[in-house]
Amino acid sequence: xxxxxxxxxAPISLATAxxxxxxxxxxxxxxxWPMVIAIVDSGGHLVMLHKLDQAQYGSIPxxxxxxxTAVKFRRxxxxxxxxxxxxxLGLRLxxxxxxxxxDGGLPLIVGGELIGxxxxxxxxxxxxxxxxxxxxxxxxxxxx
Amino acid sequence: xxxxxxxxxAPISLATAxxxxxxxxxxxxxxxWPMVIAIVDSGGHLVMLHKLDQAQYGSIPxxxxxxxTAVKFRRxxxxxxxxxxxxxLGLRLxxxxxxxxxDGGLPLIVGGELIGxxxxxxxxxxxxxxxxxxxxxxxxxxxx
Amino acid sequence: xxxxxxxxxAPISLATAxxxxxxxxxxxxxxxWPMVIAIVDSGGHLVMLHKLDQAQYGSIPxxxxxxxTAVKFRRxxxxxxxxxxxxxLGLRLxxxxxxxxxDGGLPLIVGGELIGxxxxxxxxxxxxxxxxxxxxxxxxxxxx
Amino acid sequence: xxxxxxxxxAPISLATAxxxxxxxxxxxxxxxWPMVIAIVDSGGHLVMLHKLDQAQYGSIPxxxxxxxTAVKFRRxxxxxxxxxxxxxLGLRLxxxxxxxxxDGGLPLIVGGELIGxxxxxxxxxxxxxxxxxxxxxxxxxxxx
Numbered sequence: 001x002x003x004x005x006x007x008x009x010a011p012i013s014l015a016t017a018x019x020x021x022x023x024x025x026x027x028x029x030x031x032x033w034p035m036v037i038a039i040v041d042s043g044g045h046l047v048m049l050h051k052l053d054q055a056q057y058g059s060i061p062x063x064x065x066x067x068x069t070a071v072k073f074r075r076x077x078x079x080x081x082x083x084x085x086x087x088x089l090g091l092r093l094x095x096x097x098x099x100x101x102x103d104g105g106l107p108l109i110v111g112g113e114l115i116g117x118x119x120x121x122x123x124x125x126x127x128x129x130x131x132x133x134x135x136x137x138x139x140x141x142x143x144x
Numbered sequence: 145x146x147x148x149x150x151x152x153x154a155p156i157s158l159a160t161a162x163x164x165x166x167x168x169x170x171x172x173x174x175x176x177w178p179m180v181i182a183i184v185d186s187g188g189h190l191v192m193l194h195k196l197d198q199a200q201y202g203s204i205p206x207x208x209x210x211x212x213t214a215v216k217f218r219r220x221x222x223x224x225x226x227x228x229x230x231x232x233l234g235l236r237l238x239x240x241x242x243x244x245x246x247d248g249g250l251p252l253i254v255g256g257e258l259i260g261x262x263x264x265x266x267x268x269x270x271x272x273x274x275x276x277x278x279x280x281x282x283x284x285x286x287x288x
Numbered sequence: 289x290x291x292x293x294x295x296x297x298a299p300i301s302l303a304t305a306x307x308x309x310x311x312x313x314x315x316x317x318x319x320x321w322p323m324v325i326a327i328v329d330s331g332g333h334l335v336m337l338h339k340l341d342q343a344q345y346g347s348i349p350x351x352x353x354x355x356x357t358a359v360k361f362r363r364x365x366x367x368x369x370x371x372x373x374x375x376x377l378g379l380r381l382x383x384x385x386x387x388x389x390x391d392g393g394l395p396l397i398v399g400g401e402l403i404g405x406x407x408x409x410x411x412x413x414x415x416x417x418x419x420x421x422x423x424x425x426x427x428x429x430x431x432x
Numbered sequence: 433x434x435x436x437x438x439x440x441x442a443p444i445s446l447a448t449a450x451x452x453x454x455x456x457x458x459x460x461x462x463x464x465w466p467m468v469i470a471i472v473d474s475g476g477h478l479v480m481l482h483k484l485d486q487a488q489y490g491s492i493p494x495x496x497x498x499x500x501t502a503v504k505f506r507r508x509x510x511x512x513x514x515x516x517x518x519x520x521l522g523l524r525l526x527x528x529x530x531x532x533x534x535d536g537g538l539p540l541i542v543g544g545e546l547i548g549x550x551x552x553x554x555x556x557x558x559x560x561x562x563x564x565x566x567x568x569x570x571x572x573x574x575x576x
Contacts, residue, residue, distance in 0.1 A: 005488070007486055008299070008486060010298070011296070013197050014194060014195065014196055014197050042331070043201070043299075043330070043331025043332065043333070043489075044331065044489055045195070045201050045204055045331070046193060046195065046204050047194075047195045048193065048194055048195070049190055049192065049193040050158060050191075050192055051158065051185075051189070051190065051191045051192070052158055053157050053158050053159075057187065057189045060189055060190050069490070071489070072488060072489045072490030073488050073490045074488050087519065088517050088519065089513070089516075089517040091516050091517070091519075091523065091526065092513050092516050092517065092533045092534050092557075094526050095516070095525075095526055095531065095532050095533045095534065096494060096497075096532065096534070097493065097497070098490065098493060099490065198295055198296060200293070200360060200361050200362050201331070201332055201359070201360045202357070202360030202361045202386065202387065205385065205386060206384060209384075209385070225377070225380050228377075228379050228380050228383070229376050229377040229379070229380065231375065231376065231379075235379065237383075238379065238382050238383055243383065244383050244384065245380045245383045246380050246383065246384070269380075301485050302482060302483065302484055302485050331489070333483070333489050333492055334481060334483065334492050335482075335483045336481065336482055336483070337478055337480065337481040338446060338479075338480055339446065339473075339477070339478065339479045339480070340446055341445050341446050341447075345475065345477045348477055348478050
């Protein structure tokens, strides 16, 4: 890591999690992608989870694990996906329990502090990541 | 049980779960009770979870376990709480993994079929049950 | 609960945890009680653990579980011990995974906010609680 | 291994673990690296754990797993990291539960006998290993 990771901040509120969820869910519904979307707080505890209709059951713990990984290690899960894909030394990450090296988990950062994370699962990992990003972008929007 | 349990039906939709959640959450917010509210489908899989601000962390798995218990055994969790409280033979229920004998879990039944369950945790069990009932009542309401 | 539980606050710092640990450890050493002493933060994550010489191995997860229970449910674990001991309805608590109903776990509260918890195991539960209380009292002392 | 592994000896004492911890912690604080430092005894049981402020939560079990791996298999965890990085046959190590192939775990050996291990996590693995080595070097120092 070339720059220091974000500091842990206060846990995300339900209102803020709702804003992130609405943004992520709107994008998933627009694309008709059956996703599971999970949001955890800065302590890694689940604050909000929505399973869209016809999303696969197996994605429920996967979405949570992506969000937990992003908050536990304070970085997008894509960093771990890339390391594993590069092979060699990167494969050691597969030995860490509770670290899910799959794109689709993003820290939620406000004012430089990590307040939680979003994890999405249900389609290809790159699609999951698109929905997670839509959710993270929702952090910045004002409620109507 | 003198009457047959409800048949398992199709899994609750996100829209219906949302209606149940809004009804339960509105009651919890009206009373300023910091609750965790979980809704599972007819397969016992988590469809929606909201943790209200300042709800205790320990209530996250408890709310889920109440909902899962209600759908696994097709009855309100209070039935098991009563059995345990009666002692004697009822204590054997404590030996069943994945059965949580705590009031606050209710099956969600539509047209005689079980489509899911709601579980609530965060206050005393009788208060949890009040919020769960408010959620179940939301099943009957039409969306505005 | 007749009064509202403490709010979750920022996680306990290593320096503060060290003060709590020193106070608890000094009391255990004075009494020559072979204890395991664990301190978790407001998110339930382990911040500090010391196992005194000749403490039983089995007490390592027990001390942690007491501390985790105290922070997860924001109250001394004795509240749950008492409820179970009273029998009847209280026995339902035995069905909650991750809730340890054993005296010896105490929330650590500063300025009305819960910053973590201490859990002690190694002797009889009442003795464990004595050491936990000594640790909690250390919160108030100034470093020399 | 061309030479026999160290024999298992008596478990590390709290006093010795404290000396190792102080040496590791001093090096981490000097470098301002937010680490989790764990020390286990010759039976693999946790004797001491300190989480420095702002260390990532995910490092708590990782530091423990590194120390446990080093004592379970009586060698530095870097040996397993190298094997995994080499690929081919070395990848089979990823199938062993409870073996973490990440640099940063070192056996603690006194008089040819293994008395415990130290595991460090929080930065890049090579940095973790630097702190672990500082801790191991503390074994040889006399208390002031």
